[in-house]
Amino acid sequence: MFPLAQPSPRIAAFDGLRGVAAAIVVLYHYLCLLHPHLAPSMGQSLTGLADTPLHLLWNGRFAVAVFFVLSGFVMAAAAERRAGALVANVVTRYLRLALPVAASCMLAWLWLTAFPDSAERMQATLAMPSRWLNFTYQEPLKPLWMAVADGMAGAFVRGYSRFNNVLWTMRFELIGSLAIFALYFLVAGRWRLPALAAAGVAVLAGLPDPYLAFVLGAGLYEMHRRGLLLPLPGALPVAALVAAILLGSPGEGAHLRLDLPQVPEGWQIGEPRGLVPVLAAAFLLYAVLTLPVLGRIFSARLPVFLGRISFGLYLVHVPPLYTVVAWAHLEGLPEPLIATAFFAGTLILALGFTLAIDEPLLRRLALLRDRLSPEPAHGRGA
DSSP, rough: OOOOOOOOOOHHHHHHHHHHHHHHHHHHHHHHHHHHGSTTTTTOOGGGGGGGGGGGTOOHHHHHHHHHHHHHHHHHHHHHHTOOOOHHHHHHHHHHHHHHHHHHHHHHHHHHHHTTTHHHHHHHOOOOOOOOOGGGGGGGGOOOHHHHHHHIHHHHHHHHOSSGGGGHHHHHHHHHHHHHHHHHHHOGGGHHHHHHHHHHHHHHHOOOTTTHHHHHHHHHHHHHHHHHHSOOOTHHHHHHHHHHHHHOOOOOOHHTTTTOOOOOGGGSSSTTSHHHHHHHHHHHHHHHHHHHHHHHHHSHHHHHHHTTHHHHHHHHSHHHHHIIIIHHHHHHHHHHHHEEEHHHHHHHHHHIIIIIIIHHHHHHHHHHHHHHOOOOOSSOOO
């Protein structure tokens, strides 16, 4: 029998990890625009650094896998606290994602209105064009109401947005979260680990690989709250950290470039939406949970601050790149000035987004959740 389950307190190191992952995504997309040779799959040539552990510092695809595993962990914790409040969980999770996403699409519409042809002009002038520029509007812009509709529904239904191309993750976030809520509503505590294992098999049988990240994140939560991680041999967290670095750092196409043995595509190292980055992200979360020194690093003030603004940082950083940054590049402004203005401006914009939209929304959703489920929601058994 499992030991008695206890609610898990908020883990500051995970806030910091999320913040660092968001910063990596911002750097990755900057490089996609101006230095595509550093971003595998985005340029025609490629630096050798893309297959070294250093690539972890700007491997945005792996950072997104970390987001998904973190979401599985956090959603499992939320579902445990409110296991019987399925309707409240579903409604508030949708609104928690859709309203900020819609706000980001409106901001993107403003950027694209001010700089309507920067992406197209830059694509035509780059010596080594980046295909990343193809993922935004380069034709007459749709009206504002369509940007709002894109944020409230389109990005979740289609799995992409041309107003703000990072929104391809939102369908995975919503469906993965709702699946965790449903599982915790239907399955009692002691059966959740077996149920998650069955869900993992179902994902491997034919669902998109990012959903496995949610399953692994929820599984880590269940093991953590039951005290099943810390008794493991001390060498395992170190081995998990090494595996996370070695498996999470290679860029797209690394499996072939490194002449590794032939395996199915989903198991190839560097395959951005395959199983390997998901497993590497799960190894990283396990290492953060169990290595005190790693926990202290990610609990430091700067990573935690980045974690606080991470959702805003993720949502607002891309549209300025293919508008004002592209325009500045076309105007011949020196890149050190462009980079300084972009990164500083993005931090300020993300903080403003967090203070004006994200945090007030979280407070209002907490009130709505209480109205939808006035009775305290407890776990359905340990």
